[in-house]
Amino acid sequence: MRRNGNRPDALIETLHSIQSTFGYLDEPALLYVSDMLSVSPAEVYGVATFYHYFQLKPQGKHCCSVCTGTACYIKGADQVLANIEKTYGIKPGETTEDGELSLLTVRCLGACGLAPAATLDGEVIGNVTVESLQQRIEEVTVHDNA
Numbered sequence: 001m002r003r004n005g006n007r008p009d010a011l012i013e014t015l016h017s018i019q020s021t022f023g024y025l026d027e028p029a030l031l032y033v034s035d036m037l038s039v040s041p042a043e044v045y046g047v048a049t050f051y052h053y054f055q056l057k058p059q060g061k062h063c064c065s066v067c068t069g070t071a072c073y074i075k076g077a078d079q080v081l082a083n084i085e086k087t088y089g090i091k092p093g094e095t096t097e098d099g100e101l102s103l104l105t106v107r108c109l110g111a112c113g114l115a116p117a118a119t120l121d122g123e124v125i126g127n128v129t130v131e132s133l134q135q136r137i138e139e140v141t142v143h144d145n146a
């Protein structure tokens with residue numbers, strides 16, 4: 001914030017820096033940014049909730065986002081999502097009790113030609129199936145427990 005002269009137009013960059021540092025944006029951080037950049041708390045909260053990139057809760061060690069946009073939905077993303085929900089007992093926006101996996105949904109990853117698509121720890125995976133995405137998740141979570 002200091003580097004940008006505490007300018008209100010540095011809001012997104014500031015939120016990005018906080019999330020990169022701490023992993024998510026909590027309420028004290030949002031209020032601090034509001035105060036320091038002279039932006040209303042409502043506007044800060046509005047920006048933080050508008051962009052899917054920003055997280056308001058601590059995330060799990062691994063994060064899987066399933067695209068539920070039109071192209072992906074038509075190609076079976078709902079089944080891919082339902083399988084992860086059932087297998088790990090979490091809904092979008094939740095994290096497993098052991099903190100290993102967070103599940104999110106996104107409206108479009110910009111990879112519609114690869115539908116259905118998902119991301120796992122930031123890596124875009126195209127043409128996912130119920131089995132292939134679950135296998136990828138198991139690979140990264142089992143690797144942690146090995």
Ligand code: FES
Nearest residue numbers: 067069072109111
């Ligand atoms: S709708 Fe899924 S990547 Fe565009």
